[in-house]
Amino acid sequence: MKFIGEKIDSFVDEFLKPIDTNWQPADLLPDATSENFFQEVKLLQESCRELPYDYMAVLVGDTITEEALPTYESWLMGVEGVNQQETAGWSKWVRWWTAEENRHGDLLNKYLYLSGRINMRAMETSTQYLIADGFDIGTGTDPYRNFVYTSFQELATNLSHRRTATLSKQFGNTHLSKICGLIAADEMRHAKAYKTFVSHIFEVDPSEMMLALEDMMKKKIVMPAHFLRETGVKMGQTFSHFSDAAQRLGVYTTLDYIQILEDLLEEWKIENIRGLNETAEKARDYLVALPTRLKRVAERTKVPELEYEFSWITR
Numbered sequence: 001m002k003f004i005g006e007k008i009d010s011f012v013d014e015f016l017k018p019i020d021t022n023w024q025p026a027d028l029l030p031d032a033t034s035e036n037f038f039q040e041v042k043l044l045q046e047s048c049r050e051l052p053y054d055y056m057a058v059l060v061g062d063t064i065t066e067e068a069l070p071t072y073e074s075w076l077m078g079v080e081g082v083n084q085q086e087t088a089g090w091s092k093w094v095r096w097w098t099a100e101e102n103r104h105g106d107l108l109n110k111y112l113y114l115s116g117r118i119n120m121r122a123m124e125t126s127t128q129y130l131i132a133d134g135f136d137i138g139t140g141t142d143p144y145r146n147f148v149y150t151s152f153q154e155l156a157t158n159l160s161h162r163r164t165a166t167l168s169k170q171f172g173n174t175h176l177s178k179i180c181g182l183i184a185a186d187e188m189r190h191a192k193a194y195k196t197f198v199s200h201i202f203e204v205d206p207s208e209m210m211l212a213l214e215d216m217m218k219k220k221i222v223m224p225a226h227f228l229r230e231t232g233v234k235m236g237q238t239f240s241h242f243s244d245a246a247q248r249l250g251v252y253t254t255l256d257y258i259q260i261l262e263d264l265l266e267e268w269k270i271e272n273i274r275g276l277n278e279t280a281e282k283a284r285d286y287l288v289a290l291p292t293r294l295k296r297v298a299e300r301t302k303v304p305e306l307e308y309e310f311s312w313i314t315r
């Protein structure tokens with residue numbers, strides 16, 4: 001971590017955008033100081049009227065996931081090699097990454113509020129629950145495992161925001177499509193950063209990095225909102241309904257999970273990594289064979305057809 005951490009400033013320059021010229025939520029929302037505000041809100045609400053129920057549910061789940069950023073920042077600050085007392089090094093990366101991510105939940109939350117289709121109190125309660133409940137992602141404080149997790153997650157969020165962008169365009173809402181597309185582009189830059197960190201670790205400590213990757217894939221990458229819940233609903237249920245809605249819409253599916261794994265294996269050239277100790281060689285062979293195994297299992301799983309009534313959506 002110390003060795004790679006020497007390059008933090010160049011990582012920030014390469015993978016994050018300068019703050020002053022970066023987009024902000026206000027650039028994409030009706031301006032309340034303008035005379036046209038109410039007219040713009042009316043148009044916004046009209047453009048949201050026809051968005052399907054599952055689509056709204058996925059958007060709310062995505063928003064709550066983004067809004068639980070305090071969990072992710074505090075988690076990363078606790079990773080070995082990240083020292084909060086220092087203003088440079090890894091803590092700088094975590095702060096700058098958090099600062100950029102923070103715009104996502106902010107923008108989506110305001111948009112959903114204006115849409116007029118959401119029970120904001122129910123959604124906010126779920127957000128407070130999710131931050132209070134935290135998560136259990138199986139990384140411990142190990143940076144290698146954490147960077148596998150973040151590489152995977154940034155790709156997963158890129159994909160799901162990209163799909164919600166495509167869908168809203170199909171439903172005739174280009175404004176929302178632009179919003180989701182911009183967020184997806186941020187996630188892609190972040191994915192590139194975390195993938196780069198892992199590539200650097202593979203260069204200097206290949207066996208341990210391989211074992212960390214194997215361990216994370218054996219545990220399976222859980223979604224950061226896996227504790228998502230609503231008032232009066234048992235923990236785990238709300239999340240699986242949210243995940244079913246995403247599968248039905250094709251926003252994020254089991255096959256996407258496998259595709260992300262395949263992309264990562266290719267990105268890190270896992271198949272060709274040599275100079276490993278014996279256990280790491282076994283781990284490499286396990287990983288190379290994993291996508292095919294997962295595809296066989298995926299063919300047998302079915303997504304529930306039944307729509308569930310979320311407390312978040314009023315109409």
Ligand SMILES: [Fe+2]
Nearest residue numbers: 066101104157
């Ligand atoms: Fe995000």
Ligand SMILES: [Fe+2]
Nearest residue numbers: 154157187190
């Ligand atoms: Fe992200």
